[in-house]
Amino acid sequence: MTQQQTTGGDVRLTGISKTYGSFTAVHPLDLTVPQGSFFALLGASGCGKTTTLRMIAGLEEATTGTVSLGGRDITALPPHRRPVNTVFQSYALFPHLDVTENVAFGLRRRGVTPVKKRVAEMLDLVQLGDFARRRPHQLSGGQQQRVAVARALINHPQVLLLDEPLGALDLSLRRRMQLELKRIQTEVGITFVHVTHDQEEAMTMADTVAVMNGGRVEQLGAPAELYENPRTTFVANFLGTSNLIEAEIVSAGTDVVVSVGGGTLRLPAGRCPAPAPPGGRLLVGVRPEKISLDPAADADPGDGRNRVTGRITEAGFLGVSTQYLVESPAGKALQVYEQNTGHRRSLAPGSEVVLHWDPAHTFALDAAQDMEAGVQSVQDTP
Numbered sequence: 001m002t003q004q005q006t007t008g009g010d011v012r013l014t015g016i017s018k019t020y021g022s023f024t025a026v027h028p029l030d031l032t033v034p035q036g037s038f039f040a041l042l043g044a045s046g047c048g049k050t051t052t053l054r055m056i057a058g059l060e061e062a063t064t065g066t067v068s069l070g071g072r073d074i075t076a077l078p079p080h081r082r083p084v085n086t087v088f089q090s091y092a093l094f095p096h097l098d099v100t101e102n103v104a105f106g107l108r109r110r111g112v113t114p115v116k117k118r119v120a121e122m123l124d125l126v127q128l129g130d131f132a133r134r135r136p137h138q139l140s141g142g143q144q145q146r147v148a149v150a151r152a153l154i155n156h157p158q159v160l161l162l163d164e165p166l167g168a169l170d171l172s173l174r175r176r177m178q179l180e181l182k183r184i185q186t187e188v189g190i191t192f193v194h195v196t197h198d199q200e201e202a203m204t205m206a207d208t209v210a211v212m213n214g215g216r217v218e219q220l221g222a223p224a225e226l227y228e229n230p231r232t233t234f235v236a237n238f239l240g241t242s243n244l245i246e247a248e249i250v251s252a253g254t255d256v257v258v259s260v261g262g263g264t265l266r267l268p269a270g271r272c273p274a275p276a277p278p279g280g281r282l283l284v285g286v287r288p289e290k291i292s293l294d295p296a297a298d299a300d301p302g303d304g305r306n307r308v309t310g311r312i313t314e315a316g317f318l319g320v321s322t323q324y325l326v327e328s329p330a331g332k333a334l335q336v337y338e339q340n341t342g343h344r345r346s347l348a349p350g351s352e353v354v355l356h357w358d359p360a361h362t363f364a365l366d367a368a369q370d371m372e373a374g375v376q377s378v379q380d381t382p
């Protein structure tokens with residue numbers, strides 16, 4: 001209890017790790033989930049998300065470290081004695097019980113009353129009042145998911161753990177349920193720890209996202225903070241898309257000037273990972289939507305913007321935007337997203353173009369990293 005501070009009901013993981021034989025699924029991890037927050041663990045398959053969640057739930061014994069809740073060490077408590085409930089991907093509803101009895105289950109088991117009133121409140125919360133007498137097989141996926149959430153919340157856990165709870169749903173229902181879950185969380189104010197491999201899901205729902213890779217948390221922060229200021233190539237590529245360009249430092253002051261494929265680019269020193277000595281190497285990054293693109297003939301970006309000339313190799317018209325691939329001395333396949341504002345038609349492959357952007361929208365990463373880390377080769381939204 002010495003370190004309790006004003007933690008209230010924070011979940012605190014201290015040096016928690018899990019090894020299976022010689023394989024380390026989760027490296028020693030320190031993590032605080034503030035009480036009442038919506039916290040997402042985000043990462044690719046096999047990175048240790050479920051294992052971390054199961055250690056919080058007590059379903060998996062930690063190899064090292066401790067789990068505490070509101071300053072109380074719960075590492076040694078069995079799952080049913082922790083004030084924590086889990087919603088699994090396969091909702092695991094009781095098929096022979098109707099919605100009411102599924103939701104009432106936890107109350108009946110613990111002998112808590114009044115059952116009827118509490119179940120009714122819970123069904124209101126998840127907007128299933130009209131479905132109280134249906135069995136799970138008479139419900140859609142999204143409705144079953146809400147029953148699973150209601151069944152867990154009725155126990156008044158301090159923390160609700162959700163392991164890919166939306167994984168079984170199709171994309172549009174998934175998007176709706178994300179908003180729904182977020183609404184429920186805001187309404188009940190309970191801490192949610194949500195595991196997902198879908199970056200859009202994590203960013204839409206969570207106050208704080210921990211990006212996991214290979215059993216470690218690579219970066220943790222608010223979605224916009226992670227997106228705008230990725231600190232590793234994995235985070236830069238896994239959260240959205242980044243253009244990463246190999247660069248050599250020319251000079252360093254308030255701005256750092258780097259040379260890339262013949263030209264130079266500029267960025268604020270504060271967006272570089274460490275002091276940048278001339279001659280050193282960096283990976284310079286810029287998001288595709290931060291780049292403007294103009295036909296080479298009429299391009300005059302001027303005013304200190306970063307500029308790169310190139311040639312369009314692919315143009316994909318998506319309605320709301322056009323996504324271009326541009327071949328340039330700075331990179332063979334720079335990506336540019338141009339919003340369809342109607343100011344001109346999409347440019348065709350083969351067009352000579354100038355890409356330009358605000359130096360402040362440029363970030364830099366340590367060059368001793370794999371540029372391709374975290375790149376999702378196919379649009380792998382399930």
Ligand SMILES: Nc1ncnc2c1ncn2[C@@H]1O[C@H](COP(=O)(O)OP(=O)(O)OP(=O)(O)O)[C@@H](O)[C@H]1O
Binds near residue numbers: 025044046047050
């Ligand atoms: N009982 C076990 N024995 C050995 N290895 C295991 C065991 N459980 C999990 N692992 C391994 O630990 C790693 C992390 O697994 P975990 O289930 O936490 O991944 P995950 O991030 O939840 O992935 P997914 O998104 O696919 O669910 C994986 O490489 C997995 O193969």
Ligand SMILES: [Mg+2]
Binds near residue numbers: 049050051
């Ligand atoms: Mg998992």
